[in-house]
Amino acid sequence: xTRIISVSTEAIEQAAAIVRNGGLVGMPTETVYGLAANAxxxxxxxxxxxxKGRPQFNPLIVHVNDIEAAQEIAYMxxxxxxxxxAFWPGPLTLILRVRGGSGLSDLVSAGLSTVAVRVPSxxxxxxxxxxxxxxxxxxxxxxxxxxxxxxxxHVAQSLGDGVDxxxxxxxxxxxxxxxxxxxxxxxxxxxxxxxxxxxxLSEVLGCEVGYDLGNKESxxxxxxxxxxxxxxxxxxxxxxxxxxxxxxxxxxxGSAQFMGMRGSGERAIDALPEGSVAHLxxxxxxxxAAANLFAMLHKLDRPEHKAIAVMDIPDKGVGVAINDRLRRxxxx
Numbered sequence: 495x496t497r498i499i500s501v502s503t504e505a506i507e508q509a510a511a512i513v514r515n516g517g518l519v520g521m522p523t524e525t526v527y528g529l530a531a532n533a534x535x536x537x538x539x540x541x542x543x544x545x546k547g548r549p550q551f552n553p554l555i556v557h558v559n560d561i562e563a564a565q566e567i568a569y570m571x572x573x574x575x576x577x578x579x580a581f582w583p584g585p586l587t588l589i590l591r592v593r594g595g596s597g598l599s600d601l602v603s604a605g606l607s608t609v610a611v612r613v614p615s616x617x618x619x620x621x622x623x624x625x626x627x628x629x630x631x632x633x634x635x636x637x638x639x640x641x642x643x644x645x646x647x648h649v650a651q652s653l654g655d656g657v658d659x660x661x662x663x664x665x666x667x668x669x670x671x672x673x674x675x676x677x678x679x680x681x682x683x684x685x686x687x688x689x690x691x692x693x694x695l696s697e698v699l700g701c702e703v704g705y706d707l708g709n710k711e712s713x714x715x716x717x718x719x720x721x722x723x724x725x726x727x728x729x730x731x732x733x734x735x736x737x738x739x740x741x742x743x744x745x746x747x748g749s750a751q752f753m754g755m756r757g758s759g760e761r762a763i764d765a766l767p768e769g770s771v772a773h774l775x776x777x778x779x780x781x782x783a784a785a786n787l788f789a790m791l792h793k794l795d796r797p798e799h800k801a802i803a804v805m806d807i808p809d810k811g812v813g814v815a816i817n818d819r820l821r822r823x824x825x826x
Contacts, residue, residue: 496520496650501618501663509661510625513538518545520635520649520660524616525585525668525688526642526788527649528557528632529657536599539631543601545656548638553604555587555672556611557630559623564588564611567596567629573677573699580698583615585668585689589676602631612672618663634671635660641727641795641823642788644669669785670815676706687815689784707818725788727795727802731824735803738762743770743794745804748778753805770799780812787816791823 499505501522509519513530516538521530529545531538533556542554558564561578568590570578578588592598592609603609614620623630634642636652643649646662673688675695682699683706684692692703729743737756738744744753744762750773753762763771772790774783794802807816 496653496655496657496660498646498650498660498662501661505661506618506621506625509622509659510627512658513626513630514628516541517658518542518656519622520643520646520653520657521619521622521630521632522616522646522661522663522666523557523614523619523632524666525614525670525672526644526666527635527646527660528555528619528630529635529649529653530557530622530626530630530632532626533602533629533631534597534599535628536601539599539601542631542633545653546633546636546638548633552638553606553610554602554631554633555674556598556602556609557614557619557623557632558611559620560613563629564590564613566593567598568593568609568611571677573682577675577677577695577698578613581690581694582613583620584613585615585670585672587612587672587674587686589674589678589685591678598629599631608676608678610674616663618661622661639726641791642671642725644788648788648792665789667785669787669789670812670819673815675703687812687818689781689812689815691811691814693811705814725819726823726825727791729795729799730801731791731820732801732803733820733824734806738766738803739801741798741800742803743772743796743799743801745772745774745790745794745802746776747774747783747805747807748776750805769796770794774807774816780808780810780816783807784812784816787819 519530521528635649636643644666646660673690674686695703755765
């Protein structure tokens, strides 16, 4: 059985020793739990792909503790530095040109000339990275294509013995993977939306920042999180639901009083059993919805549900990130 230990100074050092010796650790961050390994140890990084069942063309995010550590493994432009100073530490990943002599395993960048780098704000994550003494490769701690993990129990359920130790420190507060931002091309763009929005990045840079969420036809992957079907529960997901079918669960946003059961006059929240309804945010708060997204999908992902009906989410601000995850979850 996978060991889960509560955070302490001793636990952090124990987890760091596992990473230094080529092992895998479930690592808490403010976004989601990560599956951590030494980014300079090719065998350890290969274990990440094996544990997750992750395609090796899908790059990983490298976690470091500050801008200086990022510059040791990658080149940062003036634009990169500007957004890093504005949003690091925090839920923002930058696509950077790999620096020669970085020592990073080639598996981390999946053969690209760039690497995804983040400085997390979570205190335990930062203490853990410091104790490891190496850059940490850490994608989300779940089987590839399934729901991301926001609690230690989610990690254990998804990865089982594939992880050597889970460092437990409560629920991830942001609840969505980091925004991935790329300044290496002709125009700065968001490759994966998250809590840091394109509008906020535009304000820092003084120019328009758009979105490039992947090429459906070519299947090209430039960033973590761009695989078409991703973040998916076993139960099918039905988006923009205006009613609920018999046998479906309901994921609400805002008021659900007008959501009815198809073919009857009953309100869905009255007709459905308690375990078949979950709320992203009863008040329509997008940040609360983001924090609850994966936990609520986990709650409704049960064999007795033929599908999960999801109410419409406004496609603005962090709602762009929520809808991105939901669209990928709903992809056949």
